[in-house]
Amino acid sequence: MSKLLDYLQENQENILFDLETLVRAESPSQDKQAVDRCGHVLQQLFRTHLGVQADVFPQEKTGDHLRFALGVGEEQILIITHFDTVWDIGRLTYRVEENKAYGPGIFDMKGGIIQSLWALKACVDLHVPLQYKIVFLCTSDEEIGSASSRQLIEEEARKSRYVLVPEPAVADSGALKTARKGVGEFRLKIKGKATHSGNHHEEGVSAVEELARQIMYIHSLTDYSLGTTLNVGIARGGTRVNVVPDEAEAVIDLRVTSMAEAERITHLLHNLKPQVPGTSITVEGDLERPPMERTEKTVELFNLAKECGEDLGIPLTEAFVGGGSDGNFTAALGVPTLDGLGPMGDGPHAEYEHVLIDQLPLRSALFAHLLMRLQK
Known part of the structure; x- marks a missing residue:
């Protein structure tokens, strides 16, 4: 030696x-x-x-x-x-x-x-x-x-x-x-309905509102006792300040300590349900690195x-x-x-x-x- x-x-x-x-x-x-x-x-x-x-x-x-x-x-x-x-x-x-x-x-x-x-x-x-x-x-x-x-x-x-x-x-x-930790990345895409925010606000369906609700839910899945964290690191939506936004998206970082937890969270993310009537959701992505x-x-x-x-x-x-x-x-x-x-x-x-x-x-x-x- x-x-x-x-x-x-x-x-x-x-x-x-x-x-x-x-x-x-x-x-x-x-x-x-x-x-x-x-x-x-x-x-x-x-x-x-x-x-x-x-x-x-x-x-x-x-x-x-x-x-x-x-x-x-x-x-x-x-x-x-x-x-x-x-x-x-x-x-x-x-x-x-x-x-x-x-x-x-x-x-x-x-x-x-x-x-x-x-x-x-x-x-x-x-x-x-x-x-x-x-x-x-x-x-x-x-x-x-x-x-x-x-x-x-x-x-x-x-x-x-x-x-x-x-x-x-x-x-x-x-x-x-x-x-x-294992590492996953997911992309959440939301569709709504665009309208003039002044003249026809009530006819619009805000994809950004749906995004905000989904971010709150996604972050609630973080459990430090299990070593599970979710972070919406990128969020965007809308085109004009006077238009009800019809599109929004977010990119989610997932960290987990076990494959069992990875499978549980992945299932939840791929089965997100819209909370704002009239919106639709798609989720892409998966665990990129196993724990x-x-x-x-x-x-x-x-x-x-x-x-x-x-x-x-x-x-x-x-x-x-x-x-x-x-x-x-x-x-x-x-x-x-x-x-x-x-x-x-x-x-x-x-x-x-x-x-x-x-x-x-x-x-x-x-x-x-x-x-x-x-x-x-």
Whole structure:
């Protein structure tokens, strides 16, 4: 263990240089050309450090997905990452201030990609035996729902003994993530009847009034004791101030802790009933990411990581978080999945997004040690 840690600490500047290179290759999810340019940077890093070529999965609308395989064998350990970000090009810049490195996607999750890449490099350079094949999957659309990558993620997960997710650690505590909420998105559309609001107000049927009533009902379904939240994050309707609105719509964010709760709420949303006579309702959408439920296998994997942390002097705890990741898909298949193995820092999707530089080699050593222990 001391050799792995020493190696990575000696290479802290090289790790940071690679991270800067990847962060400067800006990759907003819906800019295919930019994401693919970032993918070429990733391929070069893997060629340079591990001598492996990518299997490229071309995509029409999103960036191409990349798969790197190291080692041989029937069984594998899967590392899942994404290299798309939420930031438009030029919105944030890379910079270093004391022990913090800032930049678009540096915390979520380019730091995790570089840390786990260097963990693999450390194992190879120090001749740590790898009994299982390591498959490193880099996808391009996680920030917009993983629609084009989900099938690929699940196919690789079904072939894997374990799944490791170097998404960011919990800010401040550095906790690993053993459970995540499931995420759903629904679109509510309402039809009414438009009339002049002054001359024929009584003949109109307000879609906006119906929307207001439905929002009150939808928000009432939130139950913090169950971990269920519903949020109407977008609501719009009407065309003119002097016209009774005949159309309105809302977009609903759903978070749940179990599939049973997801099915219950989904059923309620798809069976909403109009409250204003003369209006009609349609609801589209579904659960996009199943919940990552805390299982006995996940706990066993966390406990192993905790032992690795103790060897390195890192006290690790586990956390349950509200956001989803691609680990939700693999955990739902019953594959032991451990999330939050990425960098220390803060600010995912925030302007102050950053990583702690001195923690990069330490968290990379944790990842390397866990890989080593999982080979036994």
